[in-house]
Amino acid sequence: MTGDLNRKIRKLRNNVMLSLTGVATLLVLLPLALILFYVVKEGVSAISPGFFVHLPEPPDVPGGGMANAIVGTLELLLVAVIVGVPLGIAAGIYVAEHGAEFLTKLVRFSADVLNGTPTIVTGLFIYGLVVLPMRKFSTLAGGLALAIILLPVVLRTTDEVLQTIPRSYREAALALGATRFRVLWDVVLRAARAGIMGGVLLAISRVAGETAPLLFTSFNNSYWSMWLDRPVASLTVQIFNYAIAPYDRWHAQAWAGALTLITMIIVINLGARAWLRWRTGRLA
Amino acid sequence: MSATASSLVRVEQAHWGDRVYSWALRLIAALVPLLIVAIGVELYRGSQPSRVAFGWHFLSSSAWDPVFGHFGAWPYIYGTLLTTVLALLIAAPLGVGTALFLAEMAPLWLRAPLGYLIELLAAVPSVVYGLWGIFVLAPWLQNSLEPWLTAHFGFLPFFQGAPYGVGFLAAGLILAVMTVPFIVGVAREVIAAVPVSQREAAYALSATHWDAIWDVVLPSARSGILGGIMLGMGRALGETMAVTMVIGNRPTVSASLLAPGYTLSSVIANELTEAMTQLHLSALREIGLVLFGITLVVNILARLFVWRVTRGIGKVI
Numbered sequence: 117m118t119g120d121l122n123r124k125i126r127k128l129r130n131n132v133m134l135s136l137t138g139v140a141t142l143l144v145l146l147p148l149a150l151i152l153f154y155v156v157k158e159g160v161s162a163i164s165p166g167f168f169v170h171l172p173e174p175p176d177v178p179g180g181g182m183a184n185a186i187v188g189t190l191e192l193l194l195v196a197v198i199v200g201v202p203l204g205i206a207a208g209i210y211v212a213e214h215g216a217e218f219l220t221k222l223v224r225f226s227a228d229v230l231n232g233t234p235t236i237v238t239g240l241f242i243y244g245l246v247v248l249p250m251r252k253f254s255t256l257a258g259g260l261a262l263a264i265i266l267l268p269v270v271l272r273t274t275d276e277v278l279q280t281i282p283r284s285y286r287e288a289a290l291a292l293g294a295t296r297f298r299v300l301w302d303v304v305l306r307a308a309r310a311g312i313m314g315g316v317l318l319a320i321s322r323v324a325g326e327t328a329p330l331l332f333t334s335f336n337n338s339y340w341s342m343w344l345d346r347p348v349a350s351l352t353v354q355i356f357n358y359a360i361a362p363y364d365r366w367h368a369q370a371w372a373g374a375l376t377l378i379t380m381i382i383v384i385n386l387g388a389r390a391w392l393r394w395r396t397g398r399l400a
Numbered sequence: 401m402s403a404t405a406s407s408l409v410r411v412e413q414a415h416w417g418d419r420v421y422s423w424a425l426r427l428i429a430a431l432v433p434l435l436i437v438a439i440g441v442e443l444y445r446g447s448q449p450s451r452v453a454f455g456w457h458f459l460s461s462s463a464w465d466p467v468f469g470h471f472g473a474w475p476y477i478y479g480t481l482l483t484t485v486l487a488l489l490i491a492a493p494l495g496v497g498t499a500l501f502l503a504e505m506a507p508l509w510l511r512a513p514l515g516y517l518i519e520l521l522a523a524v525p526s527v528v529y530g531l532w533g534i535f536v537l538a539p540w541l542q543n544s545l546e547p548w549l550t551a552h553f554g555f556l557p558f559f560q561g562a563p564y565g566v567g568f569l570a571a572g573l574i575l576a577v578m579t580v581p582f583i584v585g586v587a588r589e590v591i592a593a594v595p596v597s598q599r600e601a602a603y604a605l606s607a608t609h610w611d612a613i614w615d616v617v618l619p620s621a622r623s624g625i626l627g628g629i630m631l632g633m634g635r636a637l638g639e640t641m642a643v644t645m646v647i648g649n650r651p652t653v654s655a656s657l658l659a660p661g662y663t664l665s666s667v668i669a670n671e672l673t674e675a676m677t678q679l680h681l682s683a684l685r686e687i688g689l690v691l692f693g694i695t696l697v698v699n700i701l702a703r704l705f706v707w708r709v710t711r712g713i714g715k716v717i
Contacts, residue, residue, distance in 0.1 A: 223432050
């Protein structure tokens, strides 16, 4: 009798707990649905073609857009990619291909720790290192802050992709008398290129949404800025400034900016995944 | 896996170009640990005036007066810790539950798309979370959830005072949403890494599916799950924009979750460009140093936990 009851209790507990895991999943996905819903709803009603071609306007003037901020974000990303991607790939090659045990472990570990460092701390670092000595906010400073955030992600991606390249490729090339540089350049990187590119794109989609490290490095700008040593507007900082300001018109612009930003990020992100699946056959 | 062709073939006299190339790579790789050291040194150097003026008292003092030059970090440390704990209390059970669903329960065809949606949560920019927090979450808290909490649980110290909408609770909720994908990501991997044979052994002893999960899978995945939670903790501690936008930005030390507060990261975000005095600026940089120190410890512990399970092949998230 008690054994029977015991079994019933265990069955019941099994059903309840397993259903709860499903409930947890729904609860986790609910905020995502809500956020996307509001961004699309508020964003679509606030966005217009002018948003993409006009400069910001004061809160009492209708119209206005974030054209300079969109271009500014792209400029910052460009600086970050130029600095962060080659360094990240090179360091990734080192740990995957040439590492002496200790340094390899240390570099991998440091990359993970750097990846977890709050981005506002990275901003403070660049503030002390670049902004204060130059005595001004600049595109360069913002781009460098983003580069530091990009670097560890690119490093670990490169590391992982290189480890999937069969050892026999390298051995074959070495056996033909190729130098180590040639092995890497002509054989390994050629095989890993598509995977690394996909990883870099994923990393860019992450960095594109950063705000905190830009607040006091690239600062903001109401106008176009095409110089490395001038402050520059970015979508994220502009959204932040508009969101905390007390003007409805600016709030609407912030939603439009959020829609633009999130679309950009999802497109890059999905694009990178599709590319990876197509070129490497790996499920990304 | 890192042992590659290079360790098999020891070329005694390397080509000169190869030597240049491998030294260049080594230098660049060494840059990564150096960066971490440099960040610490820079923040330490930059906070010198504040450290000299306040010493260790900086950590325990609640004064924050830019005009008279008194600075203490306690309300910010308190806010950071409280919001992080709150976030993890919500995110950890939900995250582990979701990971179990993805790894054990969901039909195979559903797993990849669900996993992608969870990752999308991590891809949403912080400032967009903040925007949503200001205009959707905070008003809802102020008008619905918080009055309900005070009416039914007002006798608890956590739910007292006027409902502002913005405050510790709002920040904790947003942080929970933002940290969940990190917990799910790691937990899912370590749960999937538990050998099938162990589950089968449990089933053979007439365990139900849940018994097998509770008594076999979760215990072997424990250290990895803890690592995942600590990774999420690192994120929550340092998260800036969304928190700044919903926490109310008032340096209060209050047991009530409904009260507005402040965090280490938000005070840097709000005040750095407006700091007029050298002392104020250095106090903010010391706040950065404190934040860096806390997250460094948490991250190192998290990596040690996760690495022990995945043996260093853990992917970057």
